Amino acid sequence: MKRRDFLKTSVGFLAALAVAPASFGTGRTKLEGTTYFKYPAKKIGSFNEIRRKGTLSFSYPDNDSPCLAIFVPEAGVVAFSTLCTHKGCPVIYNEQERVFECPCHYSRFDVDKEGQEVLGQATTKLPRIELEVRGNDVYAVGVDGLIWGRASNV
Numbered sequence: 432m433k434r435r436d437f438l439k440t441s442v443g444f445l446a447a448l449a450v451a452p453a454s455f456g457t458g459r460t461k462l463e464g465t466t467y468f469k470y471p472a473k474k475i476g477s478f479n480e481i482r483r484k485g486t487l488s489f490s491y492p493d494n495d496s497p498c499l500a501i502f503v504p505e506a507g508v509v510a511f512s513t514l515c516t517h518k519g520c521p522v523i524y525n526e527q528e529r530v531f532e533c534p535c536h537y538s539r540f541d542v543d544k545e546g547q548e549v550l551g552q553a554t555t556k557l558p559r560i561e562l563e564v565r566g567n568d569v570y571a572v573g574v575d576g577l578i579w580g581r582a583s584n585v
């Protein structure tokens with residue numbers, strides 16, 4: 432193989448690696464350069480139930496990852512991990528102010544700003560759970576952000 436052909440092949444191979452998402456063979460996919468993970472879909476409840484109650488607790492992507500779905504009139508249903516990104520305390524949802532509050536060191540996370548930390552010790556937002564509404568059923572399908580205590584969202 433000539434040097435020029437070798438370089439063309441190498442550049443093409445490296446370019447393909449740069450744009451390909453990393454797959455792990457367990458149904459989850461991490462988009463390169465992000466903390467976004469796509470997981471197998473899991474039904475968490477019905478849209479009408481979440482709208483009627485205002486919130487719904489569930490776990491995703493596994494039983495060690497508590498989450499809360501919230502009905503927001505302007506946005507439909509949104510959901511977040513409820514483990515504080517500072518040191519993992521369970522955060523509490525304040526419905527009146529639409530923020531999560533951490534009782535351990537008083538961090539606050541704004542639901543209307545996609546879980547952005549707005550006060551306290553935490554330096555990263557709450558992981559947002561990506562949802563899909565299929566008919567009246569709500570499914571969790573991915574996690575945007577690193578769940579506290581994990582080196583990756585495995």
Ligand code: FES
Nearest residue numbers: 515517518533536
């Ligand atoms: S664990 Fe939540 S602010 Fe420290």
